[in-house]
Amino acid sequence: MEERMLRMERFISLGSLASGLHHEIKNPLTALSIHVQLLEERLRDPNPSEPVDELIGVLNTEVHRLNGVLESFRNFTNLQRLTIQDVSITDVLETTIRLVRPQASEQQVEISIHYPEKPLPKVPLDVEKFEQAVLNVIINALEAMPSGGMLLIRVILAGDTLQVEVSDTGLGIPHELQSSVFKPYFSTKSRGSGMGLALTEKIISQHGGNVTFQTGPKGTTFRLLLPLKQSV
Amino acid sequence: MTDSVFRILIVDDESNIRMGLSKALASEMYEISTAEDAASAWVVFCRECSQLVITDLKMPGSLSGLDLVQQIKHERPETLVLVITLTERLKPPWKQCAWALMTTLRSPLIWKCCVIKCGRRSNIIN
Numbered sequence: 001m002e003e004r005m006l007r008m009e010r011f012i013s014l015g016s017l018a019s020g021l022h023h024e025i026k027n028p029l030t031a032l033s034i035h036v037q038l039l040e041e042r043l044r045d046p047n048p049s050e051p052v053d054e055l056i057g058v059l060n061t062e063v064h065r066l067n068g069v070l071e072s073f074r075n076f077t078n079l080q081r082l083t084i085q086d087v088s089i090t091d092v093l094e095t096t097i098r099l100v101r102p103q104a105s106e107q108q109v110e111i112s113i114h115y116p117e118k119p120l121p122k123v124p125l126d127v128e129k130f131e132q133a134v135l136n137v138i139i140n141a142l143e144a145m146p147s148g149g150m151l152l153i154r155v156i157l158a159g160d161t162l163q164v165e166v167s168d169t170g171l172g173i174p175h176e177l178q179s180s181v182f183k184p185y186f187s188t189k190s191r192g193s194g195m196g197l198a199l200t201e202k203i204i205s206q207h208g209g210n211v212t213f214q215t216g217p218k219g220t221t222f223r224l225l226l227p228l229k230q231s232v
Numbered sequence: 233m234t235d236s237v238f239r240i241l242i243v244d245d246e247s248n249i250r251m252g253l254s255k256a257l258a259s260e261m262y263e264i265s266t267a268e269d270a271a272s273a274w275v276v277f278c279r280e281c282s283q284l285v286i287t288d289l290k291m292p293g294s295l296s297g298l299d300l301v302q303q304i305k306h307e308r309p310e311t312l313v314l315v316i317t318l319t320e321r322l323k324p325p326w327k328q329c330a331w332a333l334m335t336t337l338r339s340p341l342i343w344k345c346c347v348i349k350c351g352r353r354s355n356i357i358n
Contacts, residue, residue: 023290
């Protein structure tokens with residue numbers, strides 16, 4: 001019975017992944033199709049009234065976008081083993097934050113980072129994948145504060161667990177969307193890949209941890225919980 | 233607003249699809265408006281009394297594409313609705329209230345014919 005339930009669950013998530021991928025490919029493909037036809041029409045016109053550059057620009061944009069869709073799909077489905085090494089969480093977080101500082105400053109978002117007073121132990125992580133996981137949460141936090149705010153990153157040691165909290169002062173996640181935030185291809189942005197939080201959850205689970213969140217009208221906090229002893 | 237012009241509303245959250253369709257259908261016979269989501273499309277529809285609505289199925293926001301079509305059909309049942317799709321067949325409940333506008337058709341000419349047919353059906357285009 002349990003095996004049957006697990007199989008059904010796998011089919012359901014495969015179905016929702018396929019449906020999400022279909023939607024993500026459909027949009028750029030539709031735009032490509034329309035513009036290829038417009039280009040064809042304009043090239044056949046002996047006296048075209050407008051240049052073709054703009055149409056070619058759209059074709060390029062949409063081809064890059066399709067490439068991005070496939071890249072994020074590959075990242076999500078890539079089941080490669082983690083390359084675990086004991087690292088300083090401070091170094092990993094500082095590297096990640098450095099990447100988003102220009103964007104944060106452009107949006108007038110202040111970044112504040114808090115570490116526990118006692119020295120942090122080294123944490124077993126796949127650095128590249130963990131950075132990606134944290135980056136996705138931070139990007140979401142920044143997108144929740146388009147007109148400025150505060151991005152607070154807190155590292156907490158709790159027994160055998162390390163907790164990385166990322167909080168924003170945005171408007172929070174609407175109640176009806178909260179159950180979908182970790183689903184692949186779920187996005188409220190028309191240009192978002194919808195894979196960010198799904199990928200974060202997958203990476204953290206691969207590390208033996210989990211991701212939770214709390215949200216309200218004053219902002220959202222995502223918590224990435226990691227075991228200090230790696231058991232994957 | 234004269235009745236000799238066929239008023240078309242194009243609704244899609246993808247700007248390249250919205251603007252591409254606008255360009256493909258541009259003609260003196262049509263007055264084309266666009267909207268990037270169902271809620272703003274409803275405002276445009278009420279203001280301009282669009283005779284043909286070409287809309288996407290899935291769009292972000294509190295109002296879905298289907299909600300929009302159902303509101304339009306309830307408000308003015310004679311409004312023609314084309315749904316932007318990659319396949320020919322629409323599934324219920326779309327099947328009951330709209331036709332499919334396949335964007336993979338070979339030429340914008342075919343879309344134009346499709347739109348002209350809609351215009352004829354509403355006695356706007358001879």
